[in-house]
Amino acid sequence: MRHPAKGPKLDIAVVAILAAYGTLVLATFWDRPYLAALLLVPPPIILCAILGDPKRAVAMGLAGAILGPLTEMACVKGGLWTYANTGGLPYVPPWNFPIWACFPPALWLLARALLRTDVPRFYSPRTLVLALAGVGAEIAIFVALGQNTPQALVGGAVLAAALILAFREKATMVMMGAGALLGPLCESLPIYVGAWWYAAPAEIFGMPSYMIIAYAIFGGLVGHASAAAGALLAGD
Numbered sequence: 245m246r247h248p249a250k251g252p253k254l255d256i257a258v259v260a261i262l263a264a265y266g267t268l269v270l271a272t273f274w275d276r277p278y279l280a281a282l283l284l285v286p287p288p289i290i291l292c293a294i295l296g297d298p299k300r301a302v303a304m305g306l307a308g309a310i311l312g313p314l315t316e317m318a319c320v321k322g323g324l325w326t327y328a329n330t331g332g333l334p335y336v337p338p339w340n341f342p343i344w345a346c347f348p349p350a351l352w353l354l355a356r357a358l359l360r361t362d363v364p365r366f367y368s369p370r371t372l373v374l375a376l377a378g379v380g381a382e383i384a385i386f387v388a389l390g391q392n393t394p395q396a397l398v399g400g401a402v403l404a405a406a407l408i409l410a411f412r413e414k415a416t417m418v419m420m421g422a423g424a425l426l427g428p429l430c431e432s433l434p435i436y437v438g439a440w441w442y443a444a445p446a447e448i449f450g451m452p453s454y455m456i457i458a459y460a461i462f463g464g465l466v467g468h469a470s471a472a473a474g475a476l477l478a479g480d
Contacts, residue, residue, distance in 0.1 A: 251356075251357070252356070252357035252358070252360070253357075254294070255294065255353040255354065255356055255357040256353075256354065256357050258290065258291070258294055258353065259291070259350045259353055259354055259426075262287040262290065262291065262346065262350070263350070263426055263429070263430055265287065266284060266287055266343060266346065266430060267429075267430045267432075267433050267434065268433070269283045269284055269339075270339065270343075270430075270433075270434040270439055271433040271434045271436075271437050271439065274328065274329060274337075274434055274437065274438075274439035274440075275328070275329050277329055277330065277331035277337035277338050277339055278331055278338055280337070280338075280339040281337070281338040281339040281341070281342060284339050284342040284343055284346075285342050287342070287343075287346050288305045288308075288309075288342055288345035288346045288349065291305070291346055291349035291350055291353065292304070292305050292349050294349075294353065295349045295352060295353055295356075295363070296362075297363075297478070299474075299477070299478045300363070300474040300475065300477075300478040301349055301474070303470075303473050303474040303477040303478060304348040304349055304352070304363075304470040304471060304473065304474040305345040305346075305348060305349055305470075306345065306473075307348060307466070307469060307470035307473040307474070308344045308345045308346070308347045308348040308349075308466060308470055309341045309342070309344050309345035311344070311376075311379060311466050311469060311470075312340065312341075312343070312344025312345075312347060312466065313336050313340045313341055313344055315379060315382075315383055315462070316335070316336050316340060316344075317334070317335040317336055318383045318387065319383065319386065319387060319390075320335040320336060321335060322383075322386075322387030322390070323387075323390075323391075323443050324386060324387060324390045324442065324443060324444075325440055325441060325442045325443065326440060326441060326443070327439070327440045328438055328439055328440060328441075329439075347423075347463075347466060348466055348467060348470035348471070350422070350426065351418075351419040351422050351423065351463055351466070351467040352415075352419075352467065352470075352471065354418060354419075354422045355415045355418040355419055355422075355467070358418050359414055359415060359418060361415070363471050363474070364415075364471060364475070365475060366475060367468075367471060367472035367475040367476065368472075369472075369476065371468060371472045372469055372472035372473060372476065374410060374468075375465050375466075375468045375469035375472060376469055378403070378406075378407060378410070378461070378465045379462070379465050379466070379469065381403060382400075382403060382458065382461050382462060382465065385399040385400065385403055386399070386400070386454070386458055390443070390444060390452070390454070391443060391444055392444075393444055393445070393447065393452050393453060393454050396444075396452070396454035396458075397453065397454050397457065400454055400457040400458055400461060401457065403461055404420070404457055404460060404461050407420070407461055407464050407465065408420075408464075411464065411468055415467070416464045416467075416468070419463045419464050419467035419468075420460040420461070420463050420464040421460065421463075422463055423459040423460050423461075423462055423463020423464065423467075424456050424457070424459050424460035424463065426459075426463075427455070427456075427459030427462075427463070428448070428449040428451065428455060428456055428459060429449070431449060431450070431451060431455075432449040432450055432451075435449070435450035435451065436450055442455075
């Protein structure tokens with residue numbers, strides 16, 4: 245059992261250190277995407293190990309490694325942003341997969357640290373379907389409105405409100421806040437060095453301002469989707 249005082253601090257420290265590590269890897273090796281991918285394999289393993297319950301944690305990481313890149317592929321196809329070097333892969337570079345595998349365990353570690361609660365062990369299939377539908381709605385909204393920041397902000401605000409109403413849990417708010425913070429901060433340095441760029445004008449951290457709310461929404465959705473997938477695959 246973790247020490248009650250040290251556990252939350254450890255969770256937050258690990259997420260912060262690995263977020264900084266991932267940012268530096270992408271900023272340094274974005275033009276060598278396969279090397280970057282290799283260097284980004286350890287962070288999701290570490291995060292899943294600290295989260296505990298290996299079978300569930302691995303399922304959550306895999307959910308992130310699938311949902312994140314698929315969402316990005318749709319957004320790149322829709323013209324929202326472009327990667328400078330995909331290593332020959334369509335739309336996204338190979339490091340996209342391990343970096344997104346980090347997202348669900350990192351979100352739940354922060355939720356655990358702030359709320360003193362573990363990942364729920366029971367989720368219904370309906371929750372997974374609802375979260376996946378939300379991801380689809382987010383893609384549709386931002387691809388359709390992403391060239392017009394004010395409209396994208398309005399559409400994102402409506403979806404964010406719907407997400408909060410659909411998942412009326414404190415963990416939802418924590419994961420949305422964590423997504424809104426981690427995403428833009430981790431993107432800023434790689435964007436600065438030219439790893440990728442957005443089609444809409446950059447307004448904050450090298451990206452259009454609607455990306456903050458987009459990350460918040462995706463944080464809440466992928467957090468619940470991954471936890472539901474973990475519970476279902478783990479047999480709970």
